[in-house]
Amino acid sequence: MDPNLLKKLNIERAARRSCAVVTDLSDGRDRLVKQAGSDVIQGPLGNAIQAALRSGKSSVFDTEGRRFFINAHVPALRIVVIGAVHISQALAQIAKAVDYTIDIVDPRTAFATAERFPDVNVYAQWPEDYLETHPLDTYTALVAVSHDPKIDDAPLIKALNANCLYVGALGSRKTHSKRVERLADAGISQEKISRTSSPIGLDIAAASPAEIAVAIIAEIIQVLRHRDGA
Structure with missing residues (x-):
């Protein structure tokens, strides 16, 4: 060459x-x-x-x-999960099974531990601090599942502005409606906000944390394989 x-x-x-x-x-x-x-x-x-x-x-x-x-x-898909919750534990296992890199980020040190997430990159810090050294890109999927606006909103804004491959956030339609208002107040356009998947994951009537994790990974794969070439 x-x-x-x-x-x-x-x-x-x-x-x-x-x-x-x-x-x-x-x-x-x-x-x-x-x-x-x-x-x-x-x-x-x-x-x-x-x-x-x-x-x-x-x-x-x-x-x-x-x-x-x-x-x-083609860059390897990277999944960044905001919130070290039960869904995240299942996500970590499924991501490894399909050979995706995954980072778990949560400032709550009682949740973000190596014991709860063995053999996974866990960052017990605020997402803003994590993103300073791990910037988002178009081959990153951002999954916000802490269910706490103080933790989720900042990385969601970063992900939408970075045009991440996938942006998903846990919550009901009512919860997401309030989230949309906060994102708009932060200066995010409706076009960008509309890219957010919420309720998160494919609609498979998931009930348990593990099933929700399956729905999330399935939706990420769907977006990855059906994205346009532009």
């Missing part, structure tokens, strides 16, 4: 931005294509590249008598 192209690729990967190295197998020429940018390729090849970026799977594509290898580089 050309050293200059490799340098550009490493910059994109370090910034957790998806991209693809497209190689023309007839002559070996490489090209770096970012998921969003001026270098986006149009037509059938462009559609194949965007499909590879959505799935995260590399592929070989034939078009107009030429064969291309599309090497997709």
Whole structure:
């Protein structure tokens, strides 16, 4: 690979931005294509590249008598859970089962403990402090389940402004209505607020914390696999 192209690729990967190295197998020429940018390729090849970026799977594509290898580089999904509650314990187990990175954040030191969350990244601190060193991005799912506005609201605002892949918040429709008012008062547009999933998770009539966790992970996967290529 050309050293200059490799340098550009490493910059994109370090910034957790998806991209693809497209190689023309007839002559070996490489090209770096970012998921969003001026270098986006149009037509059938462009559609194949965007499909590879959505799935995260590399592929070989034939078009107009030429064969291309599309090497997709997609950041790993990261889940940030605000609130070290029973739902979070189940979320941690399911996330590990599907090979997702998960962080649990809660300033309540009695809840955010290694004993309650073995082999999981647990941060017993305020979300604002955690986010100073762990910024959100478009491949992050933010799950707010502390059910305490003093804990949940600030990271929700950060997540919506960062255009996170998924933003979900626990609570009834009445609770969410009040949350919407607070987010609007904080200057968040209705368009961004509408991206918040609440009641959180797919509607599977979940009743227990474990079932709610299943609904949340399922909804995150749905959003991840159906997001557009823009």
